[in-house]
Amino acid sequence: MSGRDPRWDVGPDALKKISEPGGKCDDPVAPPSQDPPNPAPSAPDDGAVQVQLNWFLRAFGNERWQFITIPLLSILVSLIAISIIVGVMGSNPINVFITFLQGAGWIMKPVYAGGFGMLSDLSNTLAAFTPMLFAALAVTIAFRGGLFNIGISGQMLISGFLASVIVGYSGLSSFVAKPLVLLIGIVTGAAIGALIGFLKYRFNINEVVASIMLNYILQYAVSYFINTRYLDQISRQSRVVSPASTLVLSGIYNSKTHQLMVSNSLPSVLKLGDIQFLVPICFVLAIVLAIALQFFLKKTRLGYEIKAVGANRRGAHYSGIRVKRTILVTMMLSGALAGLAGVSYYLGYFNSIQPDTLTSLGFDSIATALLGAAHPIGNIASSFLITTLDTGGTYMQSMMGVRQEIAQLVTGLILLFSACSAFFRWRIAISRQKAEMRAYEAAEHDVDTDLVASSQGGDAA
Amino acid sequence: MSGVNTIIIDGLALALPLLIIAIGGIFSERSGIINLALEGLLGFGAFCGALFAYASVTLHWFSPHSMIPLYLSFLVAALGGSLFAVIHGLLCVKFRANQVISGVVINILSVAVTGFLTSQINVSVFGGPSSKFDLMTAPRLTIPLLSRIPVIGAIFTRFYAFEVMILVLLAIFWFILYRTRFGIHLRAAGDNPQALDAAGVGVARVRFTAVLISGALAGIGGMCFAYSILSNFSAAIYMGYGYLAIAALIFGNWKIMPTFAACLLFGLAQSGANQLILWLKMDSSVGDLAMIVPYALTLILLAFFSKHNRAPRALGEIYDKSKR
Numbered sequence: 001m002s003g004r005d006p007r008w009d010v011g012p013d014a015l016k017k018i019s020e021p022g023g024k025c026d027d028p029v030a031p032p033s034q035d036p037p038n039p040a041p042s043a044p045d046d047g048a049v050q051v052q053l054n055w056f057l058r059a060f061g062n063e064r065w066q067f068i069t070i071p072l073l074s075i076l077v078s079l080i081a082i083s084i085i086v087g088v089m090g091s092n093p094i095n096v097f098i099t100f101l102q103g104a105g106w107i108m109k110p111v112y113a114g115g116f117g118m119l120s121d122l123s124n125t126l127a128a129f130t131p132m133l134f135a136a137l138a139v140t141i142a143f144r145g146g147l148f149n150i151g152i153s154g155q156m157l158i159s160g161f162l163a164s165v166i167v168g169y170s171g172l173s174s175f176v177a178k179p180l181v182l183l184i185g186i187v188t189g190a191a192i193g194a195l196i197g198f199l200k201y202r203f204n205i206n207e208v209v210a211s212i213m214l215n216y217i218l219q220y221a222v223s224y225f226i227n228t229r230y231l232d233q234i235s236r237q238s239r240v241v242s243p244a245s246t247l248v249l250s251g252i253y254n255s256k257t258h259q260l261m262v263s264n265s266l267p268s269v270l271k272l273g274d275i276q277f278l279v280p281i282c283f284v285l286a287i288v289l290a291i292a293l294q295f296f297l298k299k300t301r302l303g304y305e306i307k308a309v310g311a312n313r314r315g316a317h318y319s320g321i322r323v324k325r326t327i328l329v330t331m332m333l334s335g336a337l338a339g340l341a342g343v344s345y346y347l348g349y350f351n352s353i354q355p356d357t358l359t360s361l362g363f364d365s366i367a368t369a370l371l372g373a374a375h376p377i378g379n380i381a382s383s384f385l386i387t388t389l390d391t392g393g394t395y396m397q398s399m400m401g402v403r404q405e406i407a408q409l410v411t412g413l414i415l416l417f418s419a420c421s422a423f424f425r426w427r428i429a430i431s432r433q434k435a436e437m438r439a440y441e442a443a444e445h446d447v448d449t450d451l452v453a454s455s456q457g458g459d460a461a
Numbered sequence: 462m463s464g465v466n467t468i469i470i471d472g473l474a475l476a477l478p479l480l481i482i483a484i485g486g487i488f489s490e491r492s493g494i495i496n497l498a499l500e501g502l503l504g505f506g507a508f509c510g511a512l513f514a515y516a517s518v519t520l521h522w523f524s525p526h527s528m529i530p531l532y533l534s535f536l537v538a539a540l541g542g543s544l545f546a547v548i549h550g551l552l553c554v555k556f557r558a559n560q561v562i563s564g565v566v567i568n569i570l571s572v573a574v575t576g577f578l579t580s581q582i583n584v585s586v587f588g589g590p591s592s593k594f595d596l597m598t599a600p601r602l603t604i605p606l607l608s609r610i611p612v613i614g615a616i617f618t619r620f621y622a623f624e625v626m627i628l629v630l631l632a633i634f635w636f637i638l639y640r641t642r643f644g645i646h647l648r649a650a651g652d653n654p655q656a657l658d659a660a661g662v663g664v665a666r667v668r669f670t671a672v673l674i675s676g677a678l679a680g681i682g683g684m685c686f687a688y689s690i691l692s693n694f695s696a697a698i699y700m701g702y703g704y705l706a707i708a709a710l711i712f713g714n715w716k717i718m719p720t721f722a723a724c725l726l727f728g729l730a731q732s733g734a735n736q737l738i739l740w741l742k743m744d745s746s747v748g749d750l751a752m753i754v755p756y757a758l759t760l761i762l763l764a765f766f767s768k769h770n771r772a773p774r775a776l777g778e779i780y781d782k783s784k785r
Binding site for chain 2: 205208214216221224366367412422
């Protein structure tokens with residue numbers, strides 16, 4: 001707001017009145033160019049000054065809740081846009097959204113194939129969710145530190161590959177293998193992250209370029225080793241890793257006898273009433289890490305330093321923060337999270353690696369993280385949303401006959417509108433200011449006339 | 462044809478399309494708008510151009526063997542690229558979006574939209590389920606006398622016509638950026654937008670124009686790849702050349718001529734590594750290792766050359782009149 005703040009003109013009493021919520025909510029989106037402010041404050045009840053915020057501003061104008069309300073607004077707008085597209089193509093948008101949820105296991109499907117149930121779909125969604133959340137957190141921590149880790153895919157690939165080679169093809173028992181896989185994921189990812197950070201502070205190589213180059217180098221190097229040594233001739237992918245090393249357990253739930261069985265791999269024969277599902281081991285770890293990351297950024301010294309470097313590198317330097325070390329640590333943390341994403345993707349959601357491709361998850365996670373407002377807790381919500389659209393897409397296509405690419409389009413549009421969140425926030429702040437200014441001007445006018453009236457009264461006395 | 466010739470011929474065929482995309486990136490970034498969207502823009506541009514070329518051949522808009530659709534498709538690709546760049550421009554200039562997010566979103570959206578439309582149009586217009594538009598490969602030209610010169614002659618041998626076009630565009634856009642009033646405005650918008658505003662030029666308009674130009678150039682580059690390496694339009698167009706162009710322009714310190722050198726380095730290193738494997742008669746799986754060469758070489762060279770690299774000062778900042 002420019003110019004003088006009219007609040008000081010009306011005194012604390014008026015301030016109290018202004019801050020009171022309420023007022024009529026009948027006017028539409030605050031029209032700035034309408035008639036000049038009403039000279040007499042149009043207050044129906046004993047002349048109190050009230051800021052007339054309409055419902056829209058009251059719902060979305062509260063800055064404390066904007067971190068959740070603004071993404072919700074973006075999602076709402078994009079769902080409307082998608083409904084229109086789907087409607088034009090001749091399908092019922094409500095049904096499309098329902099089939100998305102059914103496919104992802106949030107709602108019951110009408111019919112299930114033998115051995116499958118809602119639990120199967122839901123657990124599949126959670127297994128896809130886990131690497132997405134790790135990857136989104138990796139983007140988030142780098143982003144908070146003012147860095148942009150576009151190399152998540154490459155870091156995921158090398159972590160998954162090394163874990164497969166070292167543990168996945170060995171005969172280690174699951175109690176040794178699973179922690180070892182996690183450890184390899186963390187260490188490999190952190191090492192690549194550290195390399196990027198080192199190149200940045202030692203040689204001033206832009207981290208975007210370094211990670212793009214490393215993406216390609218890792219992709220081709222891993223492809224070479226898979227193609228020459230670890231290739232399964234039939235699937236044209238790397239050989240399947242041992243069930244003991246995967247981070248996803250297989251479970252059987254019998255809906256008739258209510259027996260539950262969880263093991264490394266599925267039994268070969270299913271009994272009647274059996275429903276198979278997955279147990280993503282890292283799911284809880286991912287959620288816990290998201291909360292821990294929030295605590296880390298908010299309450300610890302290192303977290304504060306990372307944010308300070310992200311906000312203003314030079315300012316952080318002058319306040320005594322070791323910027324180079326912080327950059328290195330940020331990239332290491334980001335890489336470690338990307339490594340976790342890699343092992344929970346290649347040795348969890350999948351159990352082999354396709355050569356010559358980088359997973360698009362690494363790039364999608366950038367958008368997921370930003371949909372979650374680069375806020376660790378927000379990432380949990382946005383990862384749920386994006387993976388639901390992803391895993392529900394196949395079923396949606398088979399039921400509605402709408403092409404599966406529409407799932408990608410939904411994701412893209414949600415991200416597009418969430419990219420506008422700064423604009424929404426800015427517009428809302430402006431409309432709010434205008435509404436407040438009008439109320440203040442009215443109040444000011446009121447006080448002026450009061451003053452005039454009282455001074456005239458004094459003269460007369 | 463000797464191996465050295467092949468290196469030069471293949472190297473140029475890769476380097477020049479990369480260059481035109483990178484010049485697009487330079488225009489956007491010198492005006493202060495980070496452009497990670499190049500990948501999506503080149504894809505959408507190529508989609509539009511390929512759709513036009515495919516439709517004109519299939520629906521017989523021109524006489525058979527006519528070269529007009531080939532040339533027009535580049536124009537259509539440029540228009541398509543800048544059309545898609547409007548989103549980036551609106552988001553970054555008007556809607557105050559984070560420019561990095563906007564770029565990533567446009568890439569995701571471009572893959573989704575072109576994939577969706579390609580399948581849909583193939584079914585509903587051309588009546589066949591397919592996820593690509595087949596194109597011919599652009600014809601190659603050889604200049605009779607000059608191509609006889611040893612080594613250098615390779616430059617004039619079996620080159621695509623679009624390579625000449627790119628060199629012409631290189632000269633034009635170099636001139637625009639460094640020798641015209643608009644170029645100065647554009648560079649000022651990226652380095653000191655306040656000064657530009659004080660001089661009475663609209664920062665938003667300059668930046669928006671720059672983003673449109675970058676979309677058009679990226680679209681042309683994408684069309685080149687569709688005509689040369691792929692000879693069709695499909696999802697394979699998104700193989701990361703947009704990101705590679707970004708790397709090239711940062712390597713080139715946001716200047717056109719050093720970026721040209723960076724692109725040449727990429728192209729020649731790639732084709733050189735491929736030739737090396739042929740000479741040594743190694744197994745084709747080693748090809749993966751050869752592909753590493755240009756990227757690793759870039760990373761090593763960057764370690765020597767990026768000490769004095771400096772991005773445009775206001776790169777990535779949303780221009781706010783009231784800020785000082």
